[in-house]
Amino acid sequence: MSTLEIRDLHVEVETESGPKEILRGVDLTVSSNETHAIMGPNGSGKSTLAYSIAGHPKYTVTKGQVLLDGEDVLEMAVDERARAGLFLAMQYPVEVPGVSMSNFLRSAATATRGEAPKVRHWVKEVKGAMSDLDIDPAFAERSVNEGFSGGEKKRHEVLQMALLKPRIAVLDETDSGLDVDALRVVSKGVNDYKATSDVGILLITHYTRILRYIAPDRVHVFVNGRVAESGGPELAEELETNGYERFTDTAESTKEEQPA
Amino acid sequence: MTDTPAASTGGGSTTAPGAAVLDVDPGIKTASSPKIAPWEERHTSYDVESFEVPRGREEQWRFTPLRRLRGLHDGSASIDGAIGVSVRAGFGDSATDLTGSGTRHETVGPDDPRRGDGGIPADRVAAQAWSSVEQVHVVTVNEARSDDEPLTITVTGPGAGSTAYAHLQLRLERHAEAVVVLDHRGSGTIAANTEFVVADGAKLEVVEVHDWADDAVYVGAQHLSVGRDATIRHTSVTLGGDLVRLSPVINYRAPGGDVELDGLYFADGGQHFEQRLLVDHSIPHCRSRVMYKGALQGAERGTAAHTVWIGDVLIRKAAEGTDTYELNRNLLLTDNARADSVPNLEIETGEILGAGHASATGRFDDEQLFYLMARGIPEAQARRLVVRGFFGEVIQKVRVPALRDRLEAAIEAELEVVGV
Ligand SMILES: Nc1ncnc2c1ncn2[C@@H]1O[C@H](COP(=O)(O)OP(=O)(O)OP(=O)(O)O)[C@@H](O)[C@H]1O
Numbered sequence: 001m002s003t004l005e006i007r008d009l010h011v012e013v014e015t016e017s018g019p020k021e022i023l024r025g026v027d028l029t030v031s032s033n034e035t036h037a038i039m040g041p042n043g044s045g046k047s048t049l050a051y052s053i054a055g056h057p058k059y060t061v062t063k064g065q066v067l068l069d070g071e072d073v074l075e076m077a078v079d080e081r082a083r084a085g086l087f088l089a090m091q092y093p094v095e096v097p098g099v100s101m102s103n104f105l106r107s108a109a110t111a112t113r114g115e116a117p118k119v120r121h122w123v124k125e126v127k128g129a130m131s132d133l134d135i136d137p138a139f140a141e142r143s144v145n146e147g148f149s150g151g152e153k154k155r156h157e158v159l160q161m162a163l164l165k166p167r168i169a170v171l172d173e174t175d176s177g178l179d180v181d182a183l184r185v186v187s188k189g190v191n192d193y194k195a196t197s198d199v200g201i202l203l204i205t206h207y208t209r210i211l212r213y214i215a216p217d218r219v220h221v222f223v224n225g226r227v228a229e230s231g232g233p234e235l236a237e238e239l240e241t242n243g244y245e246r247f248t249d250t251a252e253s254t255k256e257e258q259p260a
Numbered sequence: 261m262t263d264t265p266a267a268s269t270g271g272g273s274t275t276a277p278g279a280a281v282l283d284v285d286p287g288i289k290t291a292s293s294p295k296i297a298p299w300e301e302r303h304t305s306y307d308v309e310s311f312e313v314p315r316g317r318e319e320q321w322r323f324t325p326l327r328r329l330r331g332l333h334d335g336s337a338s339i340d341g342a343i344g345v346s347v348r349a350g351f352g353d354s355a356t357d358l359t360g361s362g363t364r365h366e367t368v369g370p371d372d373p374r375r376g377d378g379g380i381p382a383d384r385v386a387a388q389a390w391s392s393v394e395q396v397h398v399v400t401v402n403e404a405r406s407d408d409e410p411l412t413i414t415v416t417g418p419g420a421g422s423t424a425y426a427h428l429q430l431r432l433e434r435h436a437e438a439v440v441v442l443d444h445r446g447s448g449t450i451a452a453n454t455e456f457v458v459a460d461g462a463k464l465e466v467v468e469v470h471d472w473a474d475d476a477v478y479v480g481a482q483h484l485s486v487g488r489d490a491t492i493r494h495t496s497v498t499l500g501g502d503l504v505r506l507s508p509v510i511n512y513r514a515p516g517g518d519v520e521l522d523g524l525y526f527a528d529g530g531q532h533f534e535q536r537l538l539v540d541h542s543i544p545h546c547r548s549r550v551m552y553k554g555a556l557q558g559a560e561r562g563t564a565a566h567t568v569w570i571g572d573v574l575i576r577k578a579a580e581g582t583d584t585y586e587l588n589r590n591l592l593l594t595d596n597a598r599a600d601s602v603p604n605l606e607i608e609t610g611e612i613l614g615a616g617h618a619s620a621t622g623r624f625d626d627e628q629l630f631y632l633m634a635r636g637i638p639e640a641q642a643r644r645l646v647v648r649g650f651f652g653e654v655i656q657k658v659r660v661p662a663l664r665d666r667l668e669a670a671i672e673a674e675l676e677v678v679g680v
Pocket residue numbers: 013014015016020022040041042043044045046047048049091
């Protein structure tokens with residue numbers, strides 16, 4: 001049983017005109033076997049939240065806490081966070097020329113598992129996980145993400161999740177850029193992993209279509225750097241019909257009432 | 261790090277953070293330099309006196325710290341040593357003496373008529389070595405050697421504190437084939453000419469390794485002569501030495517020549533590694549590909565690691581159907597290192613298949629590092645993966661497995677030095 005607790009998280013980025021606050025007090029708790037969806041307009045800070053949890057150096061936490069089972073995540077280096085059981089499927093996976101996918105996966109599995117997986121077993125495991133996600137075995141010899149299409153990159157993010165077996169996974173727009181068939185395959189990949197583990201999932205998305213495959217327990221509306229409202233799956237349906245207007249209006253009026 | 265193909269011909273980049281520790285002329289401005297190496301005026305001669313003593317402002321010498329050449333450039337060096345040359349079949353521990361008559365090693369005098377088949381000196385140090393050398397090593401291959409049996413030519417320096425001139429000619433006769441490791445080691449100060457004479461239809465794959473001891477200074481001109489339908493793949497690897505300056509020139513002799521020049525260099529603090537390439541497309545329907553990759557790190561005794569890469573490609577009026585592309589990429593592993601990169605493409609005819617160049621110098625890509633670490637890979641290992649990946653393209657092409665292993669191990673060892 002694991003719990004990721006985000007408490008009053010404030011995060012800044014450095015800009016040409018000085019630091020700019022992006023997250024303005026995020027409160028969110030995700031536990032094992034739960035799936036939380038985060039929906040919110042472009043630029044509201046969803047990826048910032050995801051990267052801050054993973055420890056991207058671009059983001060500076062100015063206030064608040066991130067705890068994994070009570071342990072201070074913000075004190076951990078990026079790789080320590082991953083080894084502690086956090087995983088981020090990135091919105092824009094990075095290309096690493098010259099490093100083969102198979103070498104990368106094996107290095108990552110060795111690091112997160114604490115020992116090198118037995119070769120024969122590992123080869124089978126990777127093959128199986130790749131075929132579950134309809135990934136051509138030839139990708140194993142290609143450089144990490146290099147020249148992959150958008151959808152291929154997303155499949156490989158889910159592949160990594162399946163192999164690294166995190167306790168808490170943040171999926172940042174893993175559904176964007178997928179065609180209908182790929183969406184089904186990737187969703188099945190996520191659901192298979194949910195079924196065989198206790199993973200807690202934070203699913204960032206713009207579309208309810210993925211929520212038809214991956215059923216959320218909770219839905220959070222993310223506006224202007226914080227959670228504006230939380231509810232059950234029905235909240236997603238409301239957003240689908242009415243958009244974010246109701247929440248952005250609130251956000252605007254709050255801003256007007258309390259000028260910073 | 262992203263490749264930014266230079267928009268115009270010529271130009272280049274100089275990356276010099278931490279300028280305080282540089283020992284090169286801070287007034288250098290590569291981007292705004294006038295046309296580099298005016299071809300019509302390019303001077304070649306066997307006679308050292310026909311070259312002026314370089315003062316450091318000349319286009320050819322402006323990047324080279326002349327005071328570290330120990331008098332090779334101005335005639336003040338006194339020759340008190342000799343290089344050692346051994347030629348063996350195979351590579352590494354399993355190498356054996358040459359047998360049979362298909363491949364032979366001779367030592368001849370400077371008036372041997374074959375000398376100069378590769379090319380003519382184009383700078384004063386090369387001409388000095390040419391005029392002064394007393395012994396010429398000629399290695400001739402007159403057979404199609406199997407890939408499994410590379411030739412290893414080991415050149416050993418004269419020893420610390422000693423100076424030597426060197427002349428080596430590697431000849432592949434018509435339709436001969438060979439994989440050659442040209443391994444440079446040891447100490448001392450050396451000025452050298454190396455000729456690669458590849459006759460019609462012959463195929464040479466040569467890896468030239470400069471793995472000198474810390475004290476060594478090596479200034480060498482490589483003269484590559486490419487016969488009709490001949491193929492050369494030349495990989496230049498520079499790992500060690502105080503100062504290593506290499507000037508390969510490609511001379512096409514007939515149509516159909518196909519040349520790939522790859523390079524790998526890894527400079528630490530205090531080291532100056534310089535590569536000046538000239539691919540002279542004077543003949544129609546020849547091809548050239550250039551891919552040099554360098555990594556730099558650190559400073560020592562107040563001197564930052566410094567690499568220079570000049571890639572001159574000339575397509576002359578007669579060279580219709582030319583197909584050329586050149587690329588140089590540098591990876592700065594620490595801030596206090598300096599990489600100069602100047603690709604230069606001069607085109608005198610429009611009737612070509614293709615011509616392009618690119619040059620990029622960048623720091624470690626933090627996004628790549630983050631991505632690997634976000635999967636649990638510790639930082640040091642992530643950095644090693646990225647650097648190995650950076651050089652991978654060059655190393656993968658080396659066809660001698662034991663040499664590939666050695667190069668990989670050398671890169672690992674370099675990375676250990678700064679604890680990357
Ligand atoms: N270096 C920067 N300078 C200025 N603003 C920045 C910088 N980096 C990020 N931002 C801003 O931070 C805000 C939040 O970005 P973030 O990527 O977290 O949004 P998002 O909710 O994930 O959006 P999307 O739905 O489009 O993925 C954006 O308005 C973005 O422009």
